[in-house]
Amino acid sequence: MLLSFIFHLVALASASVLHRRQQVNQNPTVGGDPDHGWKAFPQVNDATAYPSWVVNDGAQLPVYQTSGLNNSEVTRAVIVLPARPRDCWYYWNVVNNALYNATFHDSSIRREDISIMAPCFFTQADMDAGATGDDVLLWGMTTWIDGKANILPSSVINFSSFDVLDALVSYYMDTQAFPNLNTVVVGGHSAGGQMTQRYATLRKSTENDDRLHFWIANPGSLCWLTAERPMPNSSCIDPDKYKYGLESNFPAYATSDTNRLGRDGIVSRYIGRNLHYAWGTADNGPGDISCEALAQGRTHLERGRNFVAMLEKLTGGIPALSTVDWIEGVSHSNEGMMNSEEGIDKLFRYASNATARNVNVSSAAGSRSSSSPYVTPSQTGDVMKTKSLSFIFILVLPLVFHVII
Template sequence: MQHRRSLIITLVLSFLTSCSLAAVIKRQQHNDNPFVDGSPDQGWKYLPSVTDAWLWDWVLDEATNATIPLYISAIDSSDYANIKRAVIVMPAKGRDPWGYFNSVNNALYSGAYDDPNLDRNTISIMAPGFLTELDLQAGAAKPSYLLWGKTTWVSGHNNVAPAGVTDFSSYKVIDILLEFYMNRDIFPNLEVVVVAGHSAGAQMVQRYAALRSPTTNDDRLRFWTANPGSLLWLTADRPAPDTSCDGVDDYKYGLASKIPAYAMADYNALGRDGIVERYLNRHLNYAWGLADNGAGDTRCQAVTQGASHLERGENFVSMLKDLNSGMIPSAQTVDYVPGVSHDGDGMMSSAQGINRLFQAL
């Protein structure tokens, strides 16, 4: 009898434990990245489905039918009034918006698990795709999609195809996506939009933050830039100067010349000093993994900023302080994430990443 009672107790405890683990697994959902045939160097063959997302062909300009693919949270438009926050995440060098939607979405699952006040139903995630002619040849891009050079979308340059659409900056794409979220008729209760990126996506976000023209909604706009391989330097000097390196202060590394068409009017009107002053007053959240000691961009223009992602970040922060009486600009923040290297998932799912993406106002 004693043995039977012990066996029953063991079975009950085992059942309760399995139920508890199932609950934890359900609450801590983590979606694997979908498999995609192809590669950044050979072109992607198709755009995969992603859990919790809809894949849309987003018409940016009806007159020219300028279109991009993007992933957006699978939320019915009748529920848009519930949305209080949006995160628009840029892809990295691999042109993989599906992976970065998934990274942000997984970080949101982690954040909601730890913070019961973080409601997934009030947050919309969007991940636009900036494809190239390689992707058209391989099959992922439709003939109507805007296409850029292999990495020129990172720096805000104009599209190269299709033939019927010209002079469409990748930064103009972000402008239009922001207008969608900032429209009170569509999202009446939206409080904050975060434009986020890691690695090459972080490069894109940081440069866009510098070149974007101001709007009436800038008080609701935040930029999160994590582990960029290089930065748009604000001053002409560099922490690791190299007199043999040409174009150190030209865009995309500096502001001396070669400004893209997207920002030329503002640059002509404000000059370098005006662009820098405007930038220092924008809401930027910088993040670097303390283990991100890789070289990243090995071009000499990037190396003059520092020897690694982390060192470039530390040098950039020192420059910010030099420009602002020894302090980080009041609208900006800097997070150093322990134990994380060049890892977008790790940066986004860190306590600091979750806070900046989903919680901080």
């Protein structure tokens, strides 16, 4: 009788644990590679794949978007940008898994409130390999990162990758379509972080800027705000040209604004935006090895520290609407950054500087609490809480002793 009771207890405990299992979707597998082109535009769990999302008259782009949401319930949108390999499906899935992680540990964050979108900036190699059709916007291998114009189709001329982002932001900012949406986050890691920071630098002002946030994680280089560099190199002819600085060489998307505003005007507009920087304290890879990038620092982390030191020297110090997070122990990992407590906060919860947590924004990397409840990269997979199991044993332990006695 006792043995039967114990087996029943274990089964009950296991059922409770499985009921609270955190969902983690596997990343899609796609044939091809970023150098020779992707061979497919795969389906992704929880997302609707749109091979030809209309971003403007005649301009179409493949995107992924969260499926099954009621637009009237959506309060937040996250537009996640891909890294250099252009694997937009992977980045959508990583953010979606981070959202599962967030909702698992924080009941105030609800999946039905958050729409995730991932635009796909494909190249001719991707079209030739089969990932996309010949009617969608295409760019050079990395020109989409800087806001350059498309190269195809020939029916669409001078359409910047930043024009795409403008269109996607406007889509979510439309109060007729999303009446309760409060915040749009444009964010990315690595090359996606570079694109985010440069888009924040050159985006034109709109009436919705107070609702737009930018999450910039582990960028390989940055668009520097001042003409000086922390590690100048005499062999580098002009490290202050865009995309590394604000002297000249801007894409057509921004030429009229940059000519009118000049450096001071561009910087003033930029620092008035909701900018959230994040660096992993173990991200010691060199990333961009051009002389322009090396003038900013030797590694991703060193460039981040130098950039923050530059912000601290601005009049007034770190801009009021900016935050800086140093993610302890994380290297160049999008999953690590997005699943960190700080990453989840900025992507899914953060609303304004009035509710910001105290973060260390000094040039030396700070640390986050080791008691963070969020899953680390090494814990991905079917992650389960043990609290429910402990609770059951605590509850029934007296009954076991009673039976034994």
